[in-house]
Amino acid sequence: MATWTNSRLAVVVDGDTSHPLTPIDSFSPTFSLNTEVVHSIEATHIGWIANPDSFTFSLTVKAIGGAAARLTQLALEGTEFSIGLYKQAGSADEWDFSNLVLTKCLITSASPSNATVSGAPIATFSGISRHAGINNDTISRPTFTA
Numbered sequence: 001m002a003t004w005t006n007s008r009l010a011v012v013v014d015g016d017t018s019h020p021l022t023p024i025d026s027f028s029p030t031f032s033l034n035t036e037v038v039h040s041i042e043a044t045h046i047g048w049i050a051n052p053d054s055f056t057f058s059l060t061v062k063a064i065g066g067a068a069a070r071l072t073q074l075a076l077e078g079t080e081f082s083i084g085l086y087k088q089a090g091s092a093d094e095w096d097f098s099n100l101v102l103t104k105c106l107i108t109s110a111s112p113s114n115a116t117v118s119g120a121p122i123a124t125f126s127g128i129s130r131h132a133g134i135n136n137d138t139i140s141r142p143t144f145t146a
Contacts, residue, residue: 009059009083009084011024012081012084013074015082021070021071021074021081022061022065022071024060024061025062025122027059027060028057029056029057030055032053032055032056033050033054034050034052034054035048035049035050036048036049036051053132055129056129057083057127058125059124059125060123060125062120063113063122064120064121068112071123074107075106075108075125075127080103080104080106082103082105083105083129101132102129103129103130103132104129104130104131105128105129105130106127106130107125107126109125109126109127110123110125111123111126
């Protein structure tokens with residue numbers, strides 16, 4: 001039986017991985033590693049110019065409890081945070097990476113949904129990351145604070 005459901009993406013503030021801010025319901029990262037080919041009078045494609053990497057994301061959390069409010073507070077204060085994948089200690093290695101992290105993240109826009117009768121409202125946050133990294137170290141499942 002698959003145990004991948006024991007893994008969650010989470011928002012971490014101030015590097016406190018043992019107490020992440022909130023689990024993430026959906027996550028859509030976008031990576032852009034821009035390069036431009038250089039040509040000369042004598043030949044084409046003689047090299048390239050690498051532009052800075054660009055990392056953006058969109059994440060959705062349930063707008064219940066304090067998670068959406070804490071993320072809104074991070075956005076308004078301009079506080080940087082990290083996004084990581086955490087798997088439960090002792091679960092099988094069903095993910096390629098035990099910890100995939102976007103660090104130095106900032107929220108650039110927020111969009112709460114309407115309240116519905118059948119289910120919790122959600123809040124969608126979009127933002128940028130100044131750094132992406134991958135770590136294969138095992139991390140135990142944290143206790144969420146919100």
